[in-house]
Amino acid sequence: MSAIGTVLVTGGTGQTGRVVTDLLRRRGVDVVVASRNHPTEPPPSGVRHVRFDWADEATHDAALRGVSSLYLLPPPLDTDPVKVVEGFLSRARDAGVRRVVLLNSTAFPLAAAGLHAVRLTVQQMPEWSVLLASGFMQNFLGVHPTAIGVRERHEIVAAAGDGRMGWIDAADVAAVAAELLTRSDHDSREHVLTGPEALSYIDMADTIAAEWGLPVRYRPVSSVERTVQLVDAGVPQPFVAALVGADVLTASGAEARVTSEVSRVVGRDATSFAEFVRRHRPRASTTPRG
Template identity: 45%
Template structure:
């Protein structure tokens, strides 16, 4: 284990940021927890941070030597605000950056893919975490979780496409490892759970564990785009619909060994997540 200074966790109240901050503080690392309203995080120093307000950036970066980067949600062009911040971070003394991306977005791809491409030119020590779709999308505040609770349905354009859904706890475990441990600089890590499931499987397991009937409603990509456009910017809705189309054609039908290889334990299953979060 390397000697770490202070780690800035951006999005410290979010799905992976909160879990990453908790793991780091539990291991005795100094953490600055960045969120829009400087929300208190146990064991961490809270700081106000807004990607779109550069006036909040200096205080967040003071004395920091590594950073966990969660892109601004729903922004189809996050590089526009993230790259100026990352240049400022490098000038302020940050030497290690870990970016949360997506298994569906390669280096140089749309949205955060452009930040991925720029990262090696900014930091000698960097890693990009590209997790598959979150298991927590079906239990938290995501649209899937809301529709499960309200309608007993999951609406997608994925057809029978299979996905290596991953537990956010496993993402955080890997994030904490690469933020504070010894690892080869320049690491592109695809994270999945231990098995692939389609959304019919997700609905069936949710029904079995919760006792509430849940079904998978299949939409066309255009229908999904229009449904999502009522909830988010149309460009981002179109991007998500295209990702569902790719899943239907097999883009996420894979399992990697990243989680067990870096954490030393098996990746969690969707059934175990539901049993943990619904008991």
């Protein structure tokens, strides 16, 4: 066991949690990965999985046993997570947890007060960090509605006008989290995390077109039109609200900022979007048809 003690990684099988776990292991830190489903790969030495469900309090105490720090992903798709997170952190304090690093977003809809309020909830812990992350570049990969639009229809549809956002690689968010979970000179505060440049969807479509060889275009729509599209596509309501809310903030210019927080905390540059899409070039089956 390291001097840091054991870290519980909630959402430990997700995009950021997997990288946080990997980086902690490389530092010799013991990790407990918490999620409802067992990881697809057997955990490496020093990592164990615990079944954890935000909706099932009976799983909470067992997850916290022997833990000293916590990577906290609030319950996904819950627009008012304060009560459940408060209860969990109270148990965490009783179990001896000192440090919590919360993943939050810069672009939650202003109407979803609970998503913002959870930032205050973690401040009751002896040591805390709040990561206010910009939009993840990973939204252009996998099963995210944006990624499906790019792959299947070669278009990015959004209600963001020509607004810009400081898109970030989720792996950079995870690198900041791993650093803050392990550093000895901890300073409890919020960190606004962005990539190295503020990009519009026009810029991103051009980059994807150049790097992936796909004729991708950006099609701006109204927020009402985008809401209807996402609902028709079967996207769950809270996720629709989050996506459209982020677009509206982007269109307003509120997301156009860029910070140097990743390089300040981790000591290397944040990944650019061009580098990201180069690294995640799709396989041949997604090249243009016809």
